[in-house]
Amino acid sequence: QKEVEQNSGPLSVPEGAIASLNCTYSDRVSQSFFWYRQYSGKSPELIMSIYSNGDKEDGRFTAQLNKASQYVSLLIRDSQPSDSATYLCAVNTGNQFYFGTGTSLTVIP
Amino acid sequence: NAGVTQTPKFRILKIGQSMTLQCAQDMNHNYMYWYRQDPGMGLKLIYYSVGAGITDKGEVPNGYNVSRSTTEDFPLRLELAAPSQTSVYFCASSYSWRKNYSNQPQHFGDGTRLSIL
Numbered sequence: 679q680k681e682v683e684q685n686s687g688p689l690s691v692p693e694g695a696i697a698s699l700n701c702t703y704s705d706r707v708s709q710s711f712f713w714y715r716q717y718s719g720k721s722p723e724l725i726m727s728i729y730s731n732g733d734k735e736d737g738r739f740t741a742q743l744n745k746a747s748q749y750v751s752l753l754i755r756d757s758q759p760s761d762s763a764t765y766l767c768a769v770n771t772g773n774q775f776y777f778g779t780g781t782s783l784t785v786i787p
Numbered sequence: 788n789a790g791v792t793q794t795p796k797f798r799i800l801k802i803g804q805s806m807t808l809q810c811a812q813d814m815n816h817n818y819m820y821w822y823r824q825d826p827g828m829g830l831k832l833i834y835y836s837v838g839a840g841i842t843d844k845g846e847v848p849n850g851y852n853v854s855r856s857t858t859e860d861f862p863l864r865l866e867l868a869a870p871s872q873t874s875v876y877f878c879a880s881s882y883s884w885r886k887n888y889s890n891q892p893q894h895f896g897d898g899t900r901l902s903i904l
Contacts, residue, residue: 682829710890721877721895722830729890766829770890773818773837774845777829 682769684778692786697754699781701767704748710770711743711750715763716780722766726752757785789813793878793896800868800903808863808899810878818881819861820845820893821853823874830877836861837883868903875900 681704691697699713710729714722726741728734728750734741740753750769754761764780794809812819817838822830832845836855850872852864861880865872879893 686827712892721898724892724894727892768830768893773835773843774832775820775893776832777822779827779829 682767682776682778684767684781686779687782688784689781690784690786691757693757693759695757697757697761697783699752699765701750701778702748703769705771706748708769708771712768713741713752714766714768716766717763759785759787761785791878791880791894791896793899795899796897797900800901802868802870802903804868805866808876810861810863810896811859812880813859814880814894815858816880816882817858818883819855820879821863822877822879823847824877825874833863870903873901873903
């Protein structure tokens with residue numbers, strides 16, 4: 679059973695702070711890693727993809743991958759109220775994608 | 788620029804009824820997926836397809852069937868609907884140039900909210 683674990687939260691941060699979201703996965707052969715944002719009642723929206731160890735930055739978002747520790751994280755800098763959503767970690771192995779249950783983030787104005 | 792289109796958006800079924808959830812994509816993606824999402828839970832894979840004529844089971848396939856006669860369409864069939872199938876269903880697609888390996892991110896449709904009473 680391939681597992682993707684996330685802290686369910688809720689995680690609350692003040693506006694302008696850094697939000698840190700974490701994800702661990704069980705399958706060592708997993709190849710690709712994704713972060714999706716999902717607003718309540720909406721479909722998942724891709725934020726970041728990361729394929730190799732290290733950091734990847736895109737605007738206010740930074741994804742970090744450590745395959746040895748089977749760990750992937752997402753940092754959101756200068757958090758905005760519009761960032762309030764559930765963040766899903768997804769791990770790709772072969773043809774399939776495995777999703778965590780998501781971390782609920784609330785950014786307090 | 789439609790992307791992934793799912794119909795219907797909402798549906799209420801009675802126990803034992805059948806229905807087909809439609810999914811179409813216009814991005815020429817070869818991979819397509821069906822997920823269900825229960826409240827407070829992550830996405831669970833029902834079925835997926837790596838190309839026309841090829842389908843395979845995911846984590847929770849019982850009670851569902853799929854077909855993939857064209858690249859664009861991937862309908863999900865519910866036979867003998869049960870209350871446990873009340874959920875939000877998402878269709879997704881992605882592209883891979885490699886066989887048996889899809890590492891490109893998925894694009895999701897808006898979902899179908901299905902209630903079975």
